[in-house]
Amino acid sequence: MSPQRNADAPHGLTRREVLKGAAAMGGLALCLRESGRIVLASQAPVYGVAAEPGGAVDNPLVFVAIHPDDTVTITVHRPEMGQGIRTSLALVVADELEASWPRVRVAQAPADQARYGNEDTDGSRSMRHFFEPMRRVGAAARMMLESAAAARWGVPVGEVTAEHQEVRHHGSDRRLSYGELAAQAARESVPRREQVRLKSPAQFRYIGQRNTRLADGADIVCGRAAYGIDTRLEGMLYAVVARPAVLGGKVAHFDAEAALAVPGVVKVVEIPSYPPPPQAYPLGGVAVLARNTWAAIKGREALKIRWDEGPNRRFDSRQFGEVLERAVRNPGKAVRNDGDAMAALRGAGRRIEAEYYLPFLAHASMEPPAATARIVDGRCEVWAPVQDPQGTRDLVTGLLGMKEADVTVHVTLLGGAFGRKSLGDFAGEAALLSKAMGGAPVRVTWTREDDIRHDYYQAAALEHLEAVLGADGMPLAWLHRSASPTEDATFTAGAEGEDSSEYGMGMINIPFRIPNIRLEVPGVPAYARIGWFRSVYNIAHGFAIQSFLDELAHAAGRDPREYQLALIGPARRIDPRTLSDQWNYGESPTLYPLDTGRLRAVIERATHEAGWGRSVPKGRGLGLAATYSFMSYAAAVIEVEVGAGGKIAIPRVDIAFDCGPQVNPDRVRAQLEGACIMGLTVAKHGEITFGDGRVLQSNFDDFPVMRISEAPRDIRLHLQPATFEVPLGGVGEPGMPPIAPALCNAIFAATGRRIRRLPIGQQLKTS
Amino acid sequence: MPLTLRINERSVPVEAAADTPLLWVLRDELGLTGTKFGCGIGLCGACVVHVAGQPVRTCVTPVAAAEGKPITTIEGVAHDRIGRVVQSAWLALGVPQCGYCQAGQIMSVVALLRNTPQPTDADIDAAMAGNICRCGTYARIRAAIHQAARQLREEP
Ligand code: FES
Numbered sequence: 001m002s003p004q005r006n007a008d009a010p011h012g013l014t015r016r017e018v019l020k021g022a023a024a025m026g027g028l029a030l031c032l033r034e035s036g037r038i039v040l041a042s043q044a045p046v047y048g049v050a051a052e053p054g055g056a057v058d059n060p061l062v063f064v065a066i067h068p069d070d071t072v073t074i075t076v077h078r079p080e081m082g083q084g085i086r087t088s089l090a091l092v093v094a095d096e097l098e099a100s101w102p103r104v105r106v107a108q109a110p111a112d113q114a115r116y117g118n119e120d121t122d123g124s125r126s127m128r129h130f131f132e133p134m135r136r137v138g139a140a141a142r143m144m145l146e147s148a149a150a151a152r153w154g155v156p157v158g159e160v161t162a163e164h165q166e167v168r169h170h171g172s173d174r175r176l177s178y179g180e181l182a183a184q185a186a187r188e189s190v191p192r193r194e195q196v197r198l199k200s201p202a203q204f205r206y207i208g209q210r211n212t213r214l215a216d217g218a219d220i221v222c223g224r225a226a227y228g229i230d231t232r233l234e235g236m237l238y239a240v241v242a243r244p245a246v247l248g249g250k251v252a253h254f255d256a257e258a259a260l261a262v263p264g265v266v267k268v269v270e271i272p273s274y275p276p277p278p279q280a281y282p283l284g285g286v287a288v289l290a291r292n293t294w295a296a297i298k299g300r301e302a303l304k305i306r307w308d309e310g311p312n313r314r315f316d317s318r319q320f321g322e323v324l325e326r327a328v329r330n331p332g333k334a335v336r337n338d339g340d341a342m343a344a345l346r347g348a349g350r351r352i353e354a355e356y357y358l359p360f361l362a363h364a365s366m367e368p369p370a371a372t373a374r375i376v377d378g379r380c381e382v383w384a385p386v387q388d389p390q391g392t393r394d395l396v397t398g399l400l401g402m403k404e405a406d407v408t409v410h411v412t413l414l415g416g417a418f419g420r421k422s423l424g425d426f427a428g429e430a431a432l433l434s435k436a437m438g439g440a441p442v443r444v445t446w447t448r449e450d451d452i453r454h455d456y457y458q459a460a461a462l463e464h465l466e467a468v469l470g471a472d473g474m475p476l477a478w479l480h481r482s483a484s485p486t487e488d489a490t491f492t493a494g495a496e497g498e499d500s501s502e503y504g505m506g507m508i509n510i511p512f513r514i515p516n517i518r519l520e521v522p523g524v525p526a527y528a529r530i531g532w533f534r535s536v537y538n539i540a541h542g543f544a545i546q547s548f549l550d551e552l553a554h555a556a557g558r559d560p561r562e563y564q565l566a567l568i569g570p571a572r573r574i575d576p577r578t579l580s581d582q583w584n585y586g587e588s589p590t591l592y593p594l595d596t597g598r599l600r601a602v603i604e605r606a607t608h609e610a611g612w613g614r615s616v617p618k619g620r621g622l623g624l625a626a627t628y629s630f631m632s633y634a635a636a637v638i639e640v641e642v643g644a645g646g647k648i649a650i651p652r653v654d655i656a657f658d659c660g661p662q663v664n665p666d667r668v669r670a671q672l673e674g675a676c677i678m679g680l681t682v683a684k685h686g687e688i689t690f691g692d693g694r695v696l697q698s699n700f701d702d703f704p705v706m707r708i709s710e711a712p713r714d715i716r717l718h719l720q721p722a723t724f725e726v727p728l729g730g731v732g733e734p735g736m737p738p739i740a741p742a743l744c745n746a747i748f749a750a751t752g753r754r755i756r757r758l759p760i761g762q763q764l765k766t767s
Numbered sequence: 768m769p770l771t772l773r774i775n776e777r778s779v780p781v782e783a784a785a786d787t788p789l790l791w792v793l794r795d796e797l798g799l800t801g802t803k804f805g806c807g808i809g810l811c812g813a814c815v816v817h818v819a820g821q822p823v824r825t826c827v828t829p830v831a832a833a834e835g836k837p838i839t840t841i842e843g844v845a846h847d848r849i850g851r852v853v854q855s856a857w858l859a860l861g862v863p864q865c866g867y868c869q870a871g872q873i874m875s876v877v878a879l880l881r882n883t884p885q886p887t888d889a890d891i892d893a894a895m896a897g898n899i900c901r902c903g904t905y906a907r908i909r910a911a912i913h914q915a916a917r918q919l920r921e922e923p
């Protein structure tokens with residue numbers, strides 16, 4: 001059977017649910033089909049891209065078009081949200097194709113996983129899953145060009161070589177450009193997968209090199225780059241929507257008279273609310289459609305709406321904090337149990353206990369959600385900045401009651417996403433409104449207030465840790481309870497407790513040499529839409545575990561670096577299943593073991609480069625944290641200066657990073673720089689709270705994000721070298737988790753104050 | 768009401784209520800979508816253009832306030848040498864990630880370099896703190912500003 005999205009599944013079925021579904025299929029194996037699609041066939045577990053809906057496609061005819069003018073169009077099927085994937089995947093194809101990068105144009109695939117393979121861009125998977133398929137795409141196309149040239153010249157194909165946008169005949173030095181060969185090459189048969197000859201890494205022209213021109217750079221600096229919010233169609237109406245402030249609320253009654261009196265307002269339309277769970281459905285509410293965005297905004301202000309707020313109207317962050325506390329202070333079911341931690345915690349030794357809190361977080365991508373739809377002759381077209389194009393297509397198909405073939409989703413650039421745009425509720429709104437307007441083109445724009453108040457939030461978490469230290473100061477027992485609403489609740493009403501992919505993010509797979517370990521994930525309800533925020537549950541787990549290690553080291557009177565290295569122990573490759581980690585980010589446990597040697601190495605590198613142990617002026621301190629996530633290893637050393645009134649300055653950050661080989665090292669660096677800033681925002685500022693069921697924040701004044709004036713000026717990145725024998729790790733997310741704990745550990749070193757609740761906010765303000 | 772705006776060295780007639788923010792006139796009426804919406808209340812800088820040479824936040828600037836004054840948007844910033852130098856520094860250092868904030872960043876930088884050709888880091892903080900980049904490109908923005916300033920100094 002094929003790993004296609006199940007037509008009966010709820011719209012917007014998530015990657016992680018699909019993974020669970022794949023596991024439930026009872027063990028399946030890979031076989032390769034002629035058409036270039038990898039499909040599931042028999043009886044063994046399936047990992048990596050083969051377990052993703054749509055799998056991988058490596059047919060060059062799908063991705064490469066060579067034109068008579070000697071330009072090359074490479075189609076990229078993964079959405080671009082700032083990670084640079086349109087550049088990086090295209091340069092992989094171009095390299096194997098021997099195309100000249102300046103002649104390459106990049107096209108964006110529409111939503112069509114049957115044709116392009118998996119398009120759902122999350123989990124830091126794009127390069128990890130598509131490096132090899134895209135190499136084969138380029139190499140196969142190169143071989144087709146060589147066959148075409150050999151046929152043209154009537155010489156054996158072994159006598160010709162494609163190089164730098166032309167094919168050359170060795171014997172005669174005749175040459176043909178790619179453009180001259182284009183038509184003929186397209187008629188050549190596609191080489192079978194096992195016949196495709198890849199380059200050796202030594203022959204790479206672009207892969208692994210720096211300074212590759214960004215595919216969209218010139219458009220961005222000229223203001224030509226088109227995001228979801230920029231779509232303009234003839235006769236388009238501009239919509240903004242008044243949504244229920246409380247999740248699950250509905251319109252009880254509305255009066256549109258004043259709104260319709262606003263000049264430019266054309267129509268007011270109610271959007272139905274869907275029964276829970278929220279999934280990717282629009283939230284419902286009342287839409288104002290107008291001739292321009294401003295009129296729509298003014299019209300919305302003039303609406304009079306009475307809401308039926310429903311069962312979540314009392315949700316309050318303070319009370320929820322108590323729910324979390326109760327959850328972590330009572331014993332629960334273990335998801336990992338080595339030895340007998342509970343007995344050991346009652347035994348001899350010094351007992352340390354701490355709790356760490358991460359609040360709800362909003363993504364606040366600079367482009368708020370926005371999408372455009374129109375329906376012509378029974379066919380719907382959507383333009384949307386979505387991370388999961390096929391999920392959006394399925395959603396719109398279901399909402400409109402159409403056939404999939406009649407729904408096209410064009411993927412625009414995403415003005416940031418960070419997980420928010422994995423779910424296309426806003427595109428669903430555009431489709432419903434276009435339908436309500438008889439198919440007229442409608443663009444829905446979310447204001448910043450809409451974005452902050454109606455996000456799919458990163459779940460708040462309370463992490464409870466206990467340890468007992470032996471005579472040498474090393475832990476004899478470790479208890480960790482993590483209480484956080486599960487993202488599953490967005491798809492399954494009433495779901496509670498982190499699932500295996502959630503505690504799988506940096507909690508279960510601690511590689512520490514501790515004889516007694518007990519890990520629990522008590523259930524707590526979700527009253528808000530829970531989603532994924534860059535590195536997801538790794539944020540809370542990494543903050544708690546890496547802070548607690550620092551606390552243990554200080555309690556033991558030992559250096560935190562030396563303490564963590566001792567706890568990790570010698571270099572070894574650990575099968576994640578032996579750590580009770582059955583998930584392993586969906587990757588094979590043999591291909592991707594947890595390599596403590598690599599973890600040690602990033603800690604050693606970051607601390608060495610940062611001058612760990614150097615003396616710093618009073619008020620300054622260095623903090624260390626190291627995490628393994630998305631198959632990559634990251635360690636950060638942050639130097640902090642805490643000044644008068646608790647003001648935090650960050651003179652320097654050192655990050656060592658091992659993602660295996662770097663396909664586009666400059667974009668790896670860019671992602672680490674970005675993750676550092678975003679991680680610092682989480683540490684210092686980010687907090688979403690609820691009162692009377694409502695989100696209490698609304699814009700960048702009450703949900704501040706880091707600005708240039710407080711950003712560290714000196715971020716030093718240390719990329720670990722690796723050959724292409726090493727399987728690729730993720731890049732977009734794994735830079736996040738070590739940042740907040742490294743900062744808080746530095747603050748402790750500088751001041752003796754331990755931060756256990758994020759954000760730091762005003763906590764350092766001395767009284 | 769009918770108004771005439773002078774945008775990127777052209778005169779363009781528009782029809783808009785006097786209090787409509789310039790942002791929406793540029794984006795919705797004139798199709799100049801390079802200028803971005805980020806917050807709508809003057810907090811993020813995504814919507815910065817130049818009006819009479821000064822950087823302004825168009826989300827909180829009524830269109831009537833810009834009437835008759837020369838307006839430069841990101842689409843016209845290359846008319847000016849500083850603009851071109853800044854754009855090329857941005858490309859050379861690979862500043863953009865998602866790119867959404869970058870039009871506003873570039874408009875703020877061009878204004879900074881016009882007034883302060885050799886900005887210090889403190890000048891950069893002061894001039895650029897109003898421009899949010901959620902992707903976190905600040906280190907490269909700073910480096911690109913210094914590079915552009917150097918180039919403007921060396922090749923006047
Ligand atoms: S949109 Fe104008 S400052 Fe944010």
Ligand code: FES
Binds near residue numbers: 863867899
């Ligand atoms: S580059 Fe994405 S917000 Fe700045």
